[in-house]
Amino acid sequence: MDKLGEALIVLSVSMLTNAAPPVWPSAFSVDFQEQSHLSFVTLFINNGSWYYNFDNKQARFDHLRGQKDWFCMNQHLSDHDKQAPCNMLFSNDTNLYIHYPEAKTCCRLCGQENYCTVMEPNWLKNATFIGDEMFYGSKCHGWQTPGFTFMDTWYVTDDNVPCQYHEKSNHLGTIHNITFNQKSFNLGPPNPDIFNVPSYCHKECPNPFKGQKKSL
Ligand SMILES: *[C@@H]1O[C@H](CO)[C@@H](O)[C@H](O)[C@H]1NC(C)=O
Ligand SMILES: *[C@@H]1O[C@H](CO)[C@@H](O)[C@H](O)[C@H]1NC(C)=O
Ligand SMILES: *[C@@H]1O[C@H](CO)[C@@H](O)[C@H](O)[C@H]1NC(C)=O
Ligand SMILES: *[C@@H]1O[C@H](CO)[C@@H](O)[C@H](O)[C@H]1NC(C)=O
Secondary structure, three states: OOHHHHHHHHHHHHHHOOOOOOOOOOEEEEEEEEEEEEOOEEEEEEEEEEEEEHHHOEEEEEEOOOOOOHHHHOOOOOHHHOOOOEEEEEOOOOEEEEEEOOOOEEEEEEEHHHOOOOOOOOOOOOOEEEEEEEEOOEEEEEEEEEOOOEEEEEEEOOOOOEEEEEEEEOOOOEEEEEEEOHHHOEEOOOOHHHHOOOOOOOOEOOOOOOOOOOOO
């Protein structure tokens, strides 16, 4: 085969693999539905929202009623109603807080010292393209990267609108899905008040996070 033929094949292979992994916009917000399964057992289903502003080093993940988020459930912040709405607030005071807005209870889960920092827009830098899938009628490209205990996959449209975040535990076999409502996607900084730390967020969590991996 001549050089031009080789060049064309290399070019078409790189087009098939969809070039470079996606980079998150530096600021956005989006609503989602979240589900967790262990084999055919559904562990929980709930709605929620993400707010992200990397320019100000802020993020907030709201898990709405029905949530069984591991970090939320184990802090004794709402023992009479553990599945009440719970927010994870990455404040730019460099702490990550767990907050139950209905009970008005809150604690500090971890901070910079445990890598509890806002996800970087290029966290998929080393990800591998795994193919396309349809979500709510849109073709989305899947990019996969191994995490600390999970295999993480991010699906995104051609326009960089998030379709799904998917994590599969290597040990437990649990699957956790966050499927985004693409129509709710908003590019640009969320209302700054979203990231205010409530005054009652002053105590340490009884079960702080001591790990190495940023968790969604
Ligand atoms: C999530 O929101 C949708 C639309 O607002 C609603 O129909 C659905 O019941 C909600 N699901 C849960 C688990 O709360
Ligand atoms: C923290 O966020 C506020 C806005 O909420 C912003 O004015 C400030 O510059 C941010 N600080 C850092 C270190 O990014
Ligand atoms: C990507 O891989 C390189 C080399 O293995 C590593 O140094 C870097 O930390 C990785 N980056 C991310 C964002 O995972
Ligand atoms: C995510 O959850 C949905 C709903 O249970 C399921 O149908 C789908 O297979 C899951 N997605 C992936 C990529 O496993």
